[in-house]
Structures are given as C-alpha cells and as structure tokens.
Amino acid sequence: MLELRLVQGSLLKKVLEAIKDLVNDANFDCSGTGFSLQAMDSSHVALVALLLRSEGFEHYRCDRNLSMGMNLGNMSKMLRCAGNDDIITIKADDGSDTVTFMFESPDQDKIADFEMKLMDIDSEHLGIPDSEYQAIVRMPSSEFSRICKDLSSIGDTVIISVTKEGVKFSTAGDIGTANIVCRQNKTTDKPEDSTIIEMQEPVSLTFALRYMNSFTKASPLSDQVTISLSSELPVVVEYKIGEMGYIRFYLAPKIEEDEEMKFPQ
Amino acid sequence: MLELRLVQGSLLKKVLEAIKDLVNDANFDCSGTGFSLQAMDSSHVALVALLLRSEGFEHYRCDRNLSMGMNLGNMSKMLRCAGNDDIITIKADDGSDTVTFMFESPDQDKIADFEMKLMDIDSEHLGIPDSEYQAIVRMPSSEFSRICKDLSSIGDTVIISVTKEGVKFSTAGDIGTANIVCRQNKTTDKPEDSTIIEMQEPVSLTFALRYMNSFTKASPLSDQVTISLSSELPVVVEYKIGEMGYIRFYLAPKIEEDEEMKFPQ
Amino acid sequence: MLELRLVQGSLLKKVLEAIKDLVNDANFDCSGTGFSLQAMDSSHVALVALLLRSEGFEHYRCDRNLSMGMNLGNMSKMLRCAGNDDIITIKADDGSDTVTFMFESPDQDKIADFEMKLMDIDSEHLGIPDSEYQAIVRMPSSEFSRICKDLSSIGDTVIISVTKEGVKFSTAGDIGTANIVCRQNKTTDKPEDSTIIEMQEPVSLTFALRYMNSFTKASPLSDQVTISLSSELPVVVEYKIGEMGYIRFYLAPKIEEDEEMKFPQ
Numbered sequence: 001m002l003e004l005r006l007v008q009g010s011l012l013k014k015v016l017e018a019i020k021d022l023v024n025d026a027n028f029d030c031s032g033t034g035f036s037l038q039a040m041d042s043s044h045v046a047l048v049a050l051l052l053r054s055e056g057f058e059h060y061r062c063d064r065n066l067s068m069g070m071n072l073g074n075m076s077k078m079l080r081c082a083g084n085d086d087i088i089t090i091k092a093d094d095g096s097d098t099v100t101f102m103f104e105s106p107d108q109d110k111i112a113d114f115e116m117k118l119m120d121i122d123s124e125h126l127g128i129p130d131s132e133y134q135a136i137v138r139m140p141s142s143e144f145s146r147i148c149k150d151l152s153s154i155g156d157t158v159i160i161s162v163t164k165e166g167v168k169f170s171t172a173g174d175i176g177t178a179n180i181v182c183r184q185n186k187t188t189d190k191p192e193d194s195t196i197i198e199m200q201e202p203v204s205l206t207f208a209l210r211y212m213n214s215f216t217k218a219s220p221l222s223d224q225v226t227i228s229l230s231s232e233l234p235v236v237v238e239y240k241i242g243e244m245g246y247i248r249f250y251l252a253p254k255i256e257e258d259e260e261m262k263f264p265q
Numbered sequence: 266m267l268e269l270r271l272v273q274g275s276l277l278k279k280v281l282e283a284i285k286d287l288v289n290d291a292n293f294d295c296s297g298t299g300f301s302l303q304a305m306d307s308s309h310v311a312l313v314a315l316l317l318r319s320e321g322f323e324h325y326r327c328d329r330n331l332s333m334g335m336n337l338g339n340m341s342k343m344l345r346c347a348g349n350d351d352i353i354t355i356k357a358d359d360g361s362d363t364v365t366f367m368f369e370s371p372d373q374d375k376i377a378d379f380e381m382k383l384m385d386i387d388s389e390h391l392g393i394p395d396s397e398y399q400a401i402v403r404m405p406s407s408e409f410s411r412i413c414k415d416l417s418s419i420g421d422t423v424i425i426s427v428t429k430e431g432v433k434f435s436t437a438g439d440i441g442t443a444n445i446v447c448r449q450n451k452t453t454d455k456p457e458d459s460t461i462i463e464m465q466e467p468v469s470l471t472f473a474l475r476y477m478n479s480f481t482k483a484s485p486l487s488d489q490v491t492i493s494l495s496s497e498l499p500v501v502v503e504y505k506i507g508e509m510g511y512i513r514f515y516l517a518p519k520i521e522e523d524e525e526m527k528f529p530q
Numbered sequence: 531m532l533e534l535r536l537v538q539g540s541l542l543k544k545v546l547e548a549i550k551d552l553v554n555d556a557n558f559d560c561s562g563t564g565f566s567l568q569a570m571d572s573s574h575v576a577l578v579a580l581l582l583r584s585e586g587f588e589h590y591r592c593d594r595n596l597s598m599g600m601n602l603g604n605m606s607k608m609l610r611c612a613g614n615d616d617i618i619t620i621k622a623d624d625g626s627d628t629v630t631f632m633f634e635s636p637d638q639d640k641i642a643d644f645e646m647k648l649m650d651i652d653s654e655h656l657g658i659p660d661s662e663y664q665a666i667v668r669m670p671s672s673e674f675s676r677i678c679k680d681l682s683s684i685g686d687t688v689i690i691s692v693t694k695e696g697v698k699f700s701t702a703g704d705i706g707t708a709n710i711v712c713r714q715n716k717t718t719d720k721p722e723d724s725t726i727i728e729m730q731e732p733v734s735l736t737f738a739l740r741y742m743n744s745f746t747k748a749s750p751l752s753d754q755v756t757i758s759l760s761s762e763l764p765v766v767v768e769y770k771i772g773e774m775g776y777i778r779f780y781l782a783p784k785i786e787e788d789e790e791m792k793f794p795q
Contacts, residue, residue, distance in 0.1 A: 074440040081415035081443070098441070109450045109460065110408070114419070116441040143640070150611035154644070175604040176628070176646040178611070185639045195639065339705040346680035346708070363706070374715045374725065375673070379684070381706040 002030055002066055002092040005059035009088030009103065011052075011221070011241055013079045018218035018239075018247060019048050020072040022211075025121050030066040034245065035090075038125055046211045047234070047250040049128065056244025058087075068092060068099055069121035078114040128250070133228040133236075134203040135162035139182060139195040141225040141239065145216035147180050152209045154178045157254060161204040162197060162229060171209070192223035203229045205253040212237070215249040267295055267331055267357040270324035274353030274368065276317075276486070276506055278344045283483035283504075283512060284313050285337040287476075290386050295331040299510065300355075303390055311476050312499070312515040314393065321509025323352075333357060333364055334386035343379040393515070398493040398501075399468040400427035404447060404460040406490040406504065410481035412445050417474045419443045422519060426469040427462060427494060436474070457488035468494045470518040477502070480514040532560055532596055532622040535589035539618030539633065541582075541751070541771055543609045548748035548769075548777060549578050550602040552741075555651050560596040564775065565620070568655055576741050577764070577780040579658065586774025588617075598622060598629055599651035608644040622648075658780070663758040663766075664733040665692035669712060669725040671755040671769065675746035677710050682739045684708045687784060691734040692727060692759060701739070722753035733759045735783040742767070745779040 006012055019026075019039075026039035034053040040046065054060040082088055082103040089102040096118075103112040147169050151158050155171030155178070162168075166183040185195045218239040219225070228236040234250040241247060271277055284291075284304075291304035299318040305311065319325040347353055347368040354367040361383075368377040412434050416423050420436030420443070427433075431448040450460045483504040484490070493501040499515040506512060536542055549556075549569075556569035564583040570576065584590040612618055612633040619632040626648075633642040677699050681688050685701030685708070692698075696713040715725045748769040749755070758766040764780040771777060 071440070077418045077440065078443070081418065107450075109448050110445065111448075112415075112443065112445040114441060114443045150642075153607045153611065175601070175607065176644060178608070178642065178644045180640065180642040183639050183641075185637075336705070342683045342705065343708070346683065372715075374713050375710065376713075377680075377708065377710040379706060379708045 001061065001063050001094055002090065003059065003061040004030075004035060004057050004090045006052075006056075006088050006090075007058045008242070009082050009086045010084045011244075012088050013082060013084070014218075014220045015050060015052075015241070015247060016072060016076040016079050018221060019050070020076040021217065022046060022048060022214050022249075023072055025069060025071050025119060027067045027069050027121050027123050030062045030068070032062060039123065041211075041214075045208070045252065046214070047126065047128075049246075049248045049250070051245040052241065053244050056242065059089075063094070066092065069119035070099070070116065071119060074116060078116055081112065081114060083110075131230065131233055132200070133233070134200050134230045135228075136198040137162060137167045137195070137227045137229070138197075138224055139167070139227070140193055141216070141219040141222055143182065143195075144225050144227070145219045147182075148209055148212040148216055151178055151180070152213055156209055157206050158209050158212060159204060159206050160227070160229065160235075161202070162199055163202050164197065164199055167195075167197060167227075194224075203231055205229055205231065205235065207235060207251055207253055211249075211251050215251075218247050218249075221247065266326065266328050266359055267355065268324065268326040269295075269300060269322050269355045271317075271321075271353050271355075272323045273507070274347050274351045275349045276509075277353050278347060278349070279483075279485045280315060280317075280506070280512060281337060281341040281344050283486065284315070285341040286482065287311060287313060287479050287514075288337055290334060290336050290384060292332045292334050292386050292388050295327045295333070297327060299325075304388065306476075306479075310473070310517065311479070312391065312393075314513045314515070316510040317506065318509050321507065324354075328359065331357065334384035335364070335381065336384060339381060343381055346377060346379060348375075396495065396498055397465075398498070399465050399495045400493075401463040402427060402432045402460070402492045402494070403462075403489055404432070404492070405458055406481070406484040406487055408447065408460075409490050409492070410484045412447075413474055413477040413481055416443055416445070417478060421474055422471050423474050423477060424469060424471050425492070425494065425500075426467070427464055428467050429462065429464055432460075432462060432492075459489075468496055470494055470496065470500065472500060472516055472518055476514075476516050480516075483512050483514075486512065531591065531593050531624055532620065533589065533591045534560075534565060534587050534620045536582075536586075536618050536620075537588045538772070539612050539616045540614045541774075542618050543612060543614070544748075544750045545580060545582075545771070545777060546602060546606040546609050548751060549580070550606040551747065552576060552578060552744050552779075553602055555599060555601050555649060557597045557599050557651050557653050560592045560598070562592060569653065571741075571744075575738070575782065576744070577656065577658075579778045579780070581775040582771065583774050586772065589619075593624070596622065599649040600629070600646065601649060604646060608646060611642065611644060613640075661758075661760065661763055662730070663763070664730050664760045665758075666728040667692060667697045667725070667757045667759070668727075668754055669697070669757070670723055671746070671749040671752055673712065673725075674755050674757070675749045677712075678739055678742040678746055681708055681710070682743055686739055687736050688739050688742060689734060689736050690757070690759060690765075691732070692729055693732050694727070694729055696725075697727060697757075724754075733761055735759055735761065735765065737765060737781055737783055741779075741781050745781075748777050748779075751777065 022041045023039045029036050037050040085106045086103040091100040098115050101114045151171040155173035159170040166181050169180045184197045187194045215237045222239040226238040234252045237249040239247050287306045288304045294301050302315040350371045351368040356365040363380050366379045416436040420438035424435040434445045447460050449462045452459045480502045487504040491503040499517045502514040504512050552571045553569045559566045567580040615636045616633040621630040628645050631644045681701040685703035689700040699710045714727045717724045745767045752769040756768045764782045767779040769777050
C-alpha cells in the first residue's frame with residue numbers, strides 16, 4: 001500500500017506542468033527514499049530526473065517499492081483540478097492498476113478523489129554518474145527563462161559560454177545575431193536575484209533552444225536555476241523543489257550542425 | 266413607448282454574456298411587471314428564464330406589453346460597447362422595428378446610442394409550474410463553476426448526488442473517474458462562501474456537463490447559485506440578479522445514455 | 531558613426547509596436563536634428579511620420595546623415611527582447627550594412643547586443659505642409675481607442691463630426707447603427723482626462739475604421755491623442771512621445787463609398 005500526503009500540493013501541480021510537454025508516459029518510482037521519476041523525451045535527446053524525498057511529505061507510507069506507469073498528460077489534467085492551496089494525497093493499493101489522487105481544500109469542505117488508470121511502460125533506468133563540471137552557473141530562473149525565449153525569436157540554437165566575468169548566451173538566425181551577457185553578481189540582500197559562477201575552466205557549448213525553452217517551464221518551482229556545463233557531458237539544468245528535492249534536465253550539446261548527441265536507447 | 270433606465274448597466278451586460286452562447290434569438294417581453302425572457306437552446310434540451318423586475322430600474326416606462334425579438338449575439342456586441350460603470354437605457358417607440366440602447370458614462374461626458382433592428386421570432390411561452398424539490402443546494406457560484414469545468418476534463422456527464430452531509434459531483438471517462446464532495450457549511454461570517462443543503466430525500470441525477478458549463482457563465486451575476494433537484498423534474502440552476510430578479514436555467518436529466526429528455530417542441 | 535543612447539528605452543519599444551503592423555519596411559533617417567521615419571502603409575492610404583528629437587537622447591552622435599532601411603517586423607522582434615526598464619542604444623558604423631541595438635539592464639548586470647541586417651528601400655520623402663485645420667480635438671487616447679474598437683463591432687467606417695459642443699463618432703452596419711458623443715470637458719485637476727475642442731467651423735468626415743484601429747496602437751505612448759480635421763485634408767492623428775517628439779498618422783477621408791483617396795505614389 002502506498003499513501004503519500006503532500007501538504008503543499010501546488011508543488012506536484014508545478015512538477016507536472018514542467019515535464020508533461022517533454023515526456024508523454026513515464027514510470028514514477030516509489031521507495032523508502034522518496035517519489036522519483038527518470039524519463040527521456042520521445043526523441044531521446046533530453047532526459048528528466050525528478051526526486052521528491054520522503055521527508056518532504058507530511059505522511060509517507062510505501063510498504064514495498066512500486067513503479068507506476070502514468071500518462072503525464074492525463075495526470076496533469078487531474079492535478080489541474082486541485083486548488084493551489086489543496087493538500088494532495090497519492091494513494092495506490094498493492095497490485096492495483098489504478099492510482100488515486102485525493103485533493104483536500106484547506107478548510108476540508110471540499111474533498112475530491114481522482115482515479116487514474118496505470119500503464120505498463122518499458123523503461124530502463126540510466127545510471128547518471130556524479131560528475132565534475134567545468135563551470136556551474138547559478139542565476140535567477142526567470143532571467144534564464146526570458147533569455148531562452150528572447151533568443152528563440154532570432155535563432156534555433158544557443159551557445160552558452162562561461163568565463164570568470166559572466167555567462168554569455170548567443171544565437172544567430174536569418175534576421176541577425178544576438179548576444180546576451182549576464183555578469184556575476186553576488187548580491188547578498190536578495191539572494192534569489194544573484195548570479196554566481198563557479199568556473200574551473202572556460203567552456204562554450206551549443207544547445208537546441210527548443211529543449212531549453214521546454215526546461216524553463218520548471219521556473220515556477222524555484223527562484224534560481226543551476227546550469228552545470230562540461231565539454232564532454234550533457235548540460236544539467238536543475239531546479240530545486242523547496243527543501244524536498246529537485247527536477248533536473250539533461251541535454252547533450254550539439255556537436256555539428258543538424259546532429260544531436262543522443263542518449264543510448 | 267418603452268423606456269427602461271438601469272443605473273447598474275453592468276448587470277445587463279452580464280446577463281447577455283450569460284445567455285448569448287446558449288440561445289441565438291429570443292423575444293424579450295416587456296410588461297408592467299418587468300423585463301423578461303424565456304427561451305430554449307437550439308437543441309431544445311435547456312430552457313433559460315430571465316426576469317428583471319420593474320422596481321429594479323431607476324425609471325421604468327412601458328405603455329403597453331411589448332415583445333421584442335432580438336439576436337442575442339448582436340445585442341451582446343452592442344452591450345459590450347457600454348462601459349462597466351455606464352447607465353444603460355433601453356428605448357423603443359410603439360410600432361418601431363428597432364430598439365435603442367443608450368449608454369451614459371457616470372460623468373455624463375460620453376453618451377452613446379446603439380440602434381438595433383428587431384426580428385420576428387416565433388416562440389411559445391411555456392408555463393413553468395412551481396414545484397417541490399427533493400433537494401435544494403445553495404453553494405458559491407465560483408465553486409460550482411470550477412467543479413463543472415474540472416469534471417469536463419475527465420468526462421461528459423456529471424452525476425449530482427445529494428445526501429444530508431453534502432453534495433457529490435461524479436464523472437467518468439477514458440482516463441479515469443472523479444468524485445468531488447462539498448460538505449454542508451453554514452459559515453455565517455461570510456455567507457457568500459456557505460454551502461447549504463435543504464433535503465427532503467436523497468437524490469441522484471445525471472446531466473450533460475456541456476450545458477452545466479454553459480449555465481455557469483452566469484456566475485459573475487451572483488456569489489451564490491441555487492441548484493434544485495427532483496428525480497421527476499428538470500434541474501433548476503438559479504442565479505439571483507441583485508434584488509431585482511433572476512436568471513434560471515432548466516435542464517432535463519439524462520435517463521439513459523445517449524438520450525436526452527427534451528422539452529415539448 | 532552613429533550612436534544614440536535612449537535611457538527610456540521602452541519608448542522605442544512602444545513606437546515599434548505602434549507602427550509595425552501598418553508598415554513592413556521603412557527607412558529610419560538620422561541627422562543632427564533627430565531620429566525620424568516617414569513611411570506609407572502598403573496600400574498607400576495611410577502615412578506615418580515619426581520624430582525623436584536629438585535632445586531627447588542621453589547621448590546622440592550622428593557624424594553624417596544616414597538612412598537605414600529596416601524591416602519593422604524584425605526590428606520589433608529584437609526590441610521585444612529589451613526589458614521595459616532597459617537603456618537602449620542604437621549603433622551603426624559608417625558604411626556598414628548592419629545596425630546594432632544594445633540593451634542594458636538598469637543595474638548593468640545584463641547587457642545584450644542584437645545585430646540586424648539593413649535593407650535597401652526605395653522611398654520618396656513627402657513634404658507635408660503645415661496646414662490650418664477646421665477642427666482640432668484633443669482627448670484621452672484610451673477613450674479614442676475604445677471608441678474605434680467598439681464601432682468596429684458594428685461597421686467598417688466612422689464618421690467624425692465636430693461641433694462646438696463635442697465630437698461625434700458614428701457608424702452603421704448590418705446589425706444597426708451607433709453614435710457616440712464625447713462632450714468638451716476641460717477638467718483641470720486631471721488634464722490627461724480632458725477633452726478639448728478647438729473649432730473654426732463644423733466638420734464631418736468619413737474614415738476607414740481599420741486604419742483608425744491601427745493608429746490607436748500608439749496609445750501606450752501618450753495619455754492624450756490629437757485629431758486634426760479639415761474637409762480638404764487627410765486627418766492627422768498625433769501621439770506625443772514624452773517631450774522628445776511625436777508619432778503622426780495621416781489618413782485621407784473617404785469621399786464616396788468604396789473609394790479611398792490615395793497619396794501620390
């Protein structure tokens with residue numbers, strides 16, 4: 001039996017909004033550690049990893065490890081029916097082919113049960129090794145989102161270049177070129193506005209803006225985004241989910257034009 | 266001669282927004298009692314009845330009973346040109362085939378006259394008998410609107426079940442099922458948030474969500490909606506219009522799947 | 531070399547939003563006097579004239595007169611990437627076929643360079659003589675915008691009639707007719723809400739609403755609009771741009787139905 005009660009239910013709503021356009025179907029894995037997901041987008045170019053640690057739930061009961069295949073579009077339809085202040089409980093009986101989402105309004109006057117059919121989804125869990133990155137940029141998530149959106153009106157790819165002074169986002173297209181530089185800024189009175197660069201060596205990598213724009217849908221989850229870059233590795237775009245976990249997007253850099261480095265199938 | 270002056274013109278704007286998508290053409294009936302309308306939707310499944318009592322108008326002159334056929338889409342186009350704070354006057358000369366809507370801004374600096382052609386519309390006035398209902402639910406109109414919208418993302422019909430404890434809205438569709446329970450709640454400090462159930466006996470009826478969603482467009486007219494249910498009768502969904510009247514929607518319950526109880530043609 | 535630095539960069543953003551749908555390509559003319567543009571819409575019915583005086587720029591360097599052909603749609607795409615509080619600098623090297631827009635955030639933490647290709651555009655500069663107008667109406671730009679939009683839901687043309695008492699906007703269409711009268715109102719405590727009429731003689735002229743609605747996209751630039759009317763002349767619809775200039779739209783009145791007075795080609 002599974003019963004996970006999340007007082008701040010809006011977090012789960014935001015998680016679904018962040019990933020439902022990137023991934024159609026995925027297995028949610030439940031264990032003593034937490035509620036997690038790892039899935040690739042349909043073109044096998046981007047990977048998303050989600051973790052909500054068990055400590056972050058008000059009540060967390062998971063009698064045995066469980067993998068629940070869900071259609072994220074349908075799951076999102078149901079979670080949209082939860083109010084932003086609702087408490088959300090995820091429930092599943094052992095061996096059942098359904099999952100139930102329960103939404104309780106703060107005053108307990110309205111209680112909703114949404115039951116969704118589960119799916120069988122083949123998926124292989126990729127081991128993602130901890131890596132050293134040449135450069136790690138932490139910046140306001142809204143700023144990163146705005147930059148990716150702005151550059152998309154000019155070109156299709158973004159070159160992210162990190163030096164000690166700052167991070168540069170560049171693109172080029174039919175109508176011209178664009179460069180946006182964000183300087184390091186360790187403002188301490190408003191830490192959520194700071195831009196902090198940890199750099200071992202300068203790095204410059206190219207990515208498809210389409211995916212970056214998809215990742216930035218996670219911006220409502222966190223004021224800050226962390227971008228970890230190395231020339232040999234997929235970029236990691238990470239949004240913290242309060243104190244309880246994270247959502248991480250991995251995207252392989254573009255090596256040559258019209259060629260995408262793919263994850264193993 | 267007809268001249269009806271409504272200081273709170275926004276009420277008339279909201280009435281039109283509430284019914285224009287349900288009914289294309291309808292006769293507005295003017296008498297000493299008030300300004301009223303009774304009309305069926307084009308599929309003859311739902312009925313709308315509107316009453317604006319003469320006492321609610323600042324000035325109400327209606328020399329003889331008059332029935333004015335209007336296209337509600339065109340009427341809505343004109344009323345949208347009135348400001349939300351404008352005073353609206355409806356004027357018609359005896360025997361004229363036009364009606365004039367006059368909009369005065371609160372400071373009288375802007376005065377608009379919109380003249381619309383009238384239509385000849387055949388319509389029979391249904392006598393709606395006063396009935397006893399098995400259950401009457403009064404609840405926040407925004408809550409009812411949200412529930413109908415949410416359930417529409419799962420299924421096509423809603424089962425409304427009333428017990429002493431509360432009212433349950435249920436649906437089912439391809440992706441799963443949903444149940445939303447609102448408990449009786451006689452909160453007195455904020456009467457507009459209360460949910461009050463008057464029940465003679467438990468009742469459970471099925472309705473098309475498409476129509477319910479159409480009715481909820483009247484929500485801006487009133488904080489509360491009243492839903493009157495009996496197993497032998499069409500449901501009545503009523504929104505009060507201030508102190509001056511009401512808009513009532515009638516919808517026959519679904520008896521079997523794919524069959525709609527129709528009003529006599 | 532050209533370098534124009536505009537602290538209130540949002541003005542340039544608003545200018546582009548005001549004219550980009552009316553004019554596709556146009557030459558921006560740079561001289562010691564200021565940064566200006568004169569262009570006709572593609573159907574040669576409306577003319578737009580823009581002036582941003584050099585004194586309005588924080589820094590204005592223009593070594594020699596320069597005419598830069600730009601696609602306004604592309605220019606607008608780039609300016610939309612500037613924040614509303616950004617400082618915008620327009621830069622061009624002598625003989626270069628590109629122009630650069632630089633956007634600096636107020637705290638200087640984010641600096642963007644957008645480089646756009648210039649175009650060769652044939653254009654003839656029309657001399658617009660200073661004229662005496664029979665009537666000049668100054669009114670709130672939001673009011674004028676609302677009136678043009680409202681009348682468009684009824685008809686295609688607007689008759690603007692000025693008398694000493696006020697200005698009347700009229701239209702007619704299939705569903706009826708509309709007249710909106712704005713009275714002269716020299717309110718002094720809120721000058722931006724005033725409607726002031728200077729009239730030599732009554733005038734009544736007909737214009738295509740499609741163009742008027744296009745002109746009103748300049749409303750965010752100014753609280754007030756000035757409409758100058760004479761029976762022999764194109765109407766001038768003018769929006770001041772702060773203290774530094776103006777945007778003026780010229781539209782020839784309709785003489786007979788289905789005939790538009792055109793500017794010389």
